[in-house]
Amino acid sequence: MYKKVTLISVLLLLPLLLFVGCKEEEAAEVETVSMEKPDFSGRTLSILVNDTHVQVVDAWKPLWERETGGKINVILVPYAGISDKLWIDFRTQTGAIDCAAIPSSWLGDMAGGGHVVEVDPLIEKWGYPDWDDALPAVKVITGWAGKTMAFPYDGDNHMTYYRKDALEVPEYQAKFKAKYGYDYHMPPKDWDEVRDIAEFFNGWDWDGDGEIEYGVSFIAQQKTQAMWEVLNLVAQYATIAGEPSNTTSNIFFNSDTMEPLVNTPGWIEAFRRIGELTQWAPPGLLGYGYSEFRYAYVSGNACLGFDWGDVGIMEQYPDEYGSEVKGLLGYGPLPGAKKYWDHVNNKWVEKEHQVNFLNFGGWVWIISKYSKNVDMSYHWITYITNPERSLLDACGIHGYTGVNPWRKSHFDPAVLGLWKRGGWDEGAAKGYAKGILDILTDPYAVTDLRIPGGERYYDALDMRLAEVLAGKSTAEKACQSLYDDWVKITDEYGKEDQKRYYLESLGL
Amino acid sequence: MILKPALRKELVKWGFLLPCLVFMMLMAVFPLGWSLSLSFTKWLGTIMAKPQWHGLNNFRDIIFSDPRFWADLGFTMRFVAMAVTLELGIGLGLAHLLHEPFRGYRFFRVLFLIPMACPPIAVAFIWKMMVHPDVGIINSMISAVGLAKVKWTTSTIVAPFTIVMVDVWEWTPFMFLALLAAYQALPEEVYQAAAIDGASKGQMFRRITLPLISPLILTIVLIRTIDAFKLFELVFGITSAGPANSTEALSYYIYLTGIKWFNLGKGAAMSWVFLIILLSISMFLLSRFRKRD
Incomplete structure (x- = not known):
């Protein structure tokens, strides 16, 4: 009888023993990769986006893959599914998602909970394509507790x-x-x-x-x-x-x-x-x-x-x-x-x-703390959000991308020609841009x-x-x-x- | 080394049992035990790395200060009662009509099975488009004959019935199929004897058919009841629990709490309360049916 009890006890405890010794995976070290002409051959970057932002990904993915040699695995979900996917990945710490486009208002939980990579050291290390070009209101929403925790990507306001x-x-x-x-x-x-x-x-x-x-x-x-x-x-x-x-x-x-x-x-x-x-x-x-x-x-x-x-x-x-x-x-x-x-x-x-x-604050890109591809994530995000490429996403050339203008250069009269290529007539483009710019440059906007x-x-x-x-x-x-x-x-x-x-x- | 026969027998026995036991532990017992232990903790997964002991507070909160839980349970129970009753009634009617061969009966049998074969989330999104108040095909047909458009998903009164309607469309074939099989297994002699005794069709149905198929009815009603309580996809896909939470099923609220907001402790406690309620209802139904037998 005693033997049976012992055996059954061991069997009952077996599943628990499997978890003993499991240690939280350390955050991936930031690798030293050149961002000028990186070679990501043989590596895959997993990105999470919703149904509107996938237009941006579709536009730049082939070029990025050709230039870097890396591959992109797109995890496409509806708006309602973004947080579910991310939180499960954060909690299980699998690093199945390297980076994601999220509403900036979620940073309270995601950055506050310590699940995203701080951006400032990365910018210091690898540089950023014209940080001063981003409008102040857009920079504000990338911050959390005094640190930059996300990359600007979208200027959102009603x-x-x-x-x-x-x-x-x-x-x-x-x-x-x-x-x-x-x-x-x-x-x-x-x-x-x-x-x-x-x-x-x-x-x-x-x-x-x-x-x-x-x-x-x-x-x-x-x-x-x-x-x-x-x-x-x-x-x-x-x-x-x-x-x-x-x-x-x-x-x-x-x-x-x-x-x-x-x-x-x-x-x-x-x-x-x-x-x-x-x-x-x-x-x-x-x-x-x-x-x-x-x-x-x-x-x-x-x-x-x-x-x-x-x-x-x-x-x-x-x-x-x-x-x-x-x-x-x-x-x-x-x-x-x-x-x-x-x-x-x-x-x-x-x-x-x-x-x-x-x-809403605007969409921002975050890099998961559990990602093993921080360098690839960084390169991808800065690649699509540089002044020239982000303009094409914001002005309508790539259609309904969910991205609205957010850089000062997007409102520059010198780029009006691109807005026209996006289907706008001059008056409409000016009126639209002014409407957004007035709000994004308002220092007292709530x-x-x-x-x-x-x-x-x-x-x-x-x-x-x-x-x-x-x-x-x-x-x-x-x-x-x-x-x-x-x-x-x-x-x-x-x-x-x-x-x-x-x-x-x-x-x- | 030579083992004693008794020990050898024990080892062989446990050798065969062990894989199954481990599998059971991993797949059934461990998750249940884990979720039960979680239900006594406070674990806001978004900001807390580890759970904290919370005693019975989650249960107290659910039972005494969460009216949304009870409102959702109320909706779920009304939904189950309506949907399962209609599915049984329609399924029984169809089985009664189609159990004897007639021209084209094979076609109809296959036709009725199609909804059940569709993935529930696909059913939800197809119906979402069909019942869209502005551009849905159903309202287009209704307005084409001069009637007012129906607020299928935007009225707090109509939307719950829309969910029931879609569920009935999807799951009546299950009832139909099971009852059809039962009908076809009924002994012919009993009906012949009843006919000789002068029994009418109605009497034969009440006195012979129903009693003979009632064990199966009990089984399928129980299966459907338990399954209908887990209502999720239709709510998620068609109404997103709206308007004004009028179609929020309890499982959807549990999903929001546990998965969406990562309030894992409370989500686990809600699941356990739901499980206990569901088991109680199942036991009650079983006992009622047994008494009737």
Whole structure:
């Protein structure tokens, strides 16, 4: 009996013994390889990208492979699959993914968790193609805790799109004035104007194409990127532009106490207004993820739209993306507001103002700490993001790549010819570039939430917003529930740690 | 060295058993034990390198302060009840109609099997496009005959039924196939005797067919119930749990917690609570069916 018990015990412990002695793999040493003309023959680089950025990879992969002798293994996933893949690789430390394009707002978890290679020593060692050419706002999002932890790749911010063939028609302008008693601006100056324009241009054929058009459209599907739409309004009603502090250019938490601001009247106003807008939107609005919205908007079904720069690119391609609005779109910054909530003094402040917001922050490239191909990763990333190549990805020559202009040189009038080759006419290219440049050069633009647990905070925001958009909850109730969610998440991650990270993310 | 016969017998026995035992340990027992031990820890995988002992806090949190868990369980249970009932009803009807040869019956049998043969995630994405409120083919057909478009995936009321509809489309063939096999194994003499006694078709179905196939019904209902509780792909592919979380299945929430947010301790605890609930429901169903027998 005793023997049997011993034998069974050994068998039970056997699987555990297999794990004894397993040691965490040390981070790969940075190899000394020449970056001038590297030879990566016989080696394979595994990169993780989503469905839009694969256009960039497809454009440069053959050239890079020919020049370096290395091979690229592309791991292609939808947006929703990027973090799953990366985290499993990080936790298992397999190094199956060498580098990846990720939203910069994830750096809180990924860099904060120590899973990515710090970039500064690599730049020092191998150099970087014109670091000063990157816009300051884009550099900010590559940093974490005072170190550069990612490579800039994309200048992301929401902007206003409007149909010139609606807003510029004198007859419609006169009718609008007769109904609402004022002249609207192009693009709309504040969210009151957005509301009225959306209502006015909803449900009739104002462009004469034989189809009904709608007033406004935006990303609204749950689990896509709808939360960044409501943050466009939150940025106007919950703060005012200024040097980042507790009261200026700050929308997420009270930076003194780490109390979420999400149940303050500024947030409630934003939720109420975006909920109201759904009645002047296309019937399938709640099924609009980023792709659905973009395709629908460039098909010409709505007057106003709020999105990253991708719509502008897709506008230029009637054949590839079914654009019916080439040359018909106007571009501008986000609408402002006539008031904002001062959360310290607990009062509304009546003031016409406008706040820029770096929604999403932009895509960045990271190198996994567990990669055995740091040198290859570095070469690949700097190869595709150098000024000349990145311009081709941003200006439309490579189509809808998900990359928006982010280098100063992308906005240089000297490269206008390349924008034209990307399908733009001169006026449209200038207007589009100015719209983006104004936001990316704004020193007071509100930065996105970049603390550990970012995905969880945003999942809760996404869920509560969806309740309002679907009419299942009021703005007040949704914001209170969101407050409870955020308090719980903050407590789970540790309030003091989160506060420290939040202050760092604000640059305080 | 000469071994004693008894020892030799023991060694041979354990020699044969050992590979299986090791395999079982690695594939079944170890993961279960590991996940159970994980459920008593706090492990935010994104920022914590190692788990910390957390006692029963994960379970307390799930049971007493996570309304989303219960809302998702509620949706999952409603989904299972609706989907399995419809699949059984339709599957039984089809088996009843098609168990006797008629012109073209082989074609229909093959046709009904196609949905089941499709990968669930492919089914989800195909249906996502078909039921798209703006550009989906189903709404195009509906509006072509002058009816209002249906908000298949954008209404909190309709979307749960859309998920049920797709599941019924996909899994009714399973019920049909199993019941068809049962129908074909029914003894002919019993029906002949009943016909001589003057039993109607309805009486034969109620008094003979159903009792004879009820053990199989119990089995397939249990299999489908357990499988339907694991609803994931359709939610992931068609609605992404929206709108307003109205189609968030419990397994999807567990995926978000454990895989998406890497809250491994709570994810493991949720899995165990789910497992216990699922086992309880299975036991309850089994006991009810046994009583009826």
